[in-house]
Amino acid sequence: MTTIKDVADQAGVSIATVSRVLNQNRYVSPELNERVRKAIADLHYEQNALARNLRRSESLTLGIIIPDSTNPFFAEVARGIEEVCFENGYLVILCNTSEDPEKAAAYLTALRQNRVAGVIIVSPGELQAELRQPLRAKYPIVVADRLLPGLQVDSVISDNYVGAEQAIQHLLMLGHRRVGVVVGNHLETRQTIKDRLDGVLMTLSAAGLPIDEALIDTESDYTPEGGYEAACVLLDRPNPPTAIFAFNDLIGFGVMSYAYQHGIRVPQDLSVIGFDDIKLAAFMNPALTTIAQPKYELGRKAAEILLERIHGEVCPPQTMILPTRLVVRQSTAQVCYAPALNGH
Amino acid sequence: MTTIKDVADQAGVSIATVSRVLNQNRYVSPELNERVRKAIADLHYEQNALARNLRRSESLTLGIIIPDSTNPFFAEVARGIEEVCFENGYLVILCNTSEDPEKAAAYLTALRQNRVAGVIIVSPGELQAELRQPLRAKYPIVVADRLLPGLQVDSVISDNYVGAEQAIQHLLMLGHRRVGVVVGNHLETRQTIKDRLDGVLMTLSAAGLPIDEALIDTESDYTPEGGYEAACVLLDRPNPPTAIFAFNDLIGFGVMSYAYQHGIRVPQDLSVIGFDDIKLAAFMNPALTTIAQPKYELGRKAAEILLERIHGEVCPPQTMILPTRLVVRQSTAQVCYAPALNGH
């Protein structure tokens, strides 16, 4: 493989000069510049990033730690990150944790060993402990989608409280008084989820509605399967809800699927509203009404903040909160106490 | 940052000995071994992968080049790759091309500069030219999801021909005689798509059915939006199809969405079958019948083959073809010439 030395020999200059030409960080006379460039082209020289990184003791690489890149929500966040990185000449290393703390820890170690310039952690469920002091000293970290309570670190999240508020308000506006909520099973550990639930409870209370614990499901995982089962539980209650607010779109899909399979018409018999606005939400039958999170933007912002840190920005850790947006489609409608529901 | 030298000093041995302990590639007496390990632990030493890689002139990193990691199909393939890499101590660098040849080329260059151990290219649409001689000399490449005609390189694909055959046969079995096919707009460039179309045409011919060009759409891109539009075109024909075979599930979603929005009942009025079996197919309303590709397995196999190559396996490039599988759900049914369709 051709090295900088070969180039230097070919151009009849020292390797230092070649390095200068490559990095354009000091004056090199036009003539030598030209000779060096020609030599580089002739030899098809390609800089060895390994050597460069070693000497500079930093690599133009970022790590992204994510529960599951197969989940449409995370996939879009990751995509935003990757895009910003590419624009800035950084590569990204993809690390799926599958919510496994050991895997997450192993990845963090590997990233540190590879001297990545920084790490973005998307929805750090399993890294509570890991993320304390020892790690943070080594390289900048930005957390996306979720705050880590008590940890001073840059964060980018969306406004989960307001998002939930928007969802409930929309349902109230349509006349719904019994609203089922599929919170999911991360209520204990995730601020994100807590915020959403707070938004729900506050908004219901403000409307003077009682909170019926029986309508709040916290068992489901955040998949369609989970949503399906949660719907089964909620809709089998003696006094079932006329609307269900699913804490993510996948759950919403599951709820709609359950309804479809059991002859419950959406939105006539049951309104369903999701959260995230993943791409496919618009193509469900009926199209899913949902609270849009700026997923892509979440990733972009996280990456931008991280790059600023890497380039030496010093200021106290910031938390950026991006707005959510209600997207009304077909899965919600004016409440209607149809016999179909009771008959079920 | 603590280096191997610090460890050597602390343990009172040479750095070579420390290196031996780390790599376990030569005998070190139990006593020194212990002293070194203690020093490593005491100092919280972490090997500098940059230095190691430079010296070894290889990095424990793979590149994965993919059109769009946000697409559920590609996301699952990528996931398979990542999993195998993790198991083998490799990291993966994620490169989305967005089908942009320049971006792809830029990524390939960056990967080469970083001396990745190898590259997996998923569905290399835009790299035809790039992938010729110059690149391949540098590092092993495995291509997934798609063959590159004339290029001697390891490949893992699924059996697209048979998959298409299965789909059509299923529809024929249900009595459909007019089958619309949403081929998508990559027919010219992608062997994958050609194979599927071949499978369709052959199976129809074998059944003695005439091929109606008007029922074959090659305009759509591979998204729900594309499927929606294609459905619009196909179902507006004078003599519309009773079934539609979408060349991927996303297109299928679009077709079903169009049907839903226009009062066409699936499967009573129109059968729809997809290709890929992405996770959400099962949660569509109705659940989408589809041809399952072993997406995850595709990624795993590609990664496994690449790792073998990296570890010195020498044999002529192989092509691995994985089987597809018909998954019957609710979106296909016995044909029935209902008045609803004509009325539309």
Place this chain on the structure above:
DNA sequence: TTTGCCAAGTAAATCGTTTTATCTCAGACA
């Protein structure tokens, strides 16, 4: 006792860069 060999370790070269310290040569100035 000497020789030779083996085991267990170390010193030093090496990987391919960046960067610091050094050199050289003009031209300016006293």
Place this chain on the structure above:
DNA sequence: TGTCTGAGATAAAACGATTTACTTGGCAAA
């Protein structure tokens, strides 16, 4: 004329590991 200055280039020292080639000491065979 000699000295100083600074531009423009180079030589050499990092960076932090791996690995080759060399040491050393002990033991068995001659």
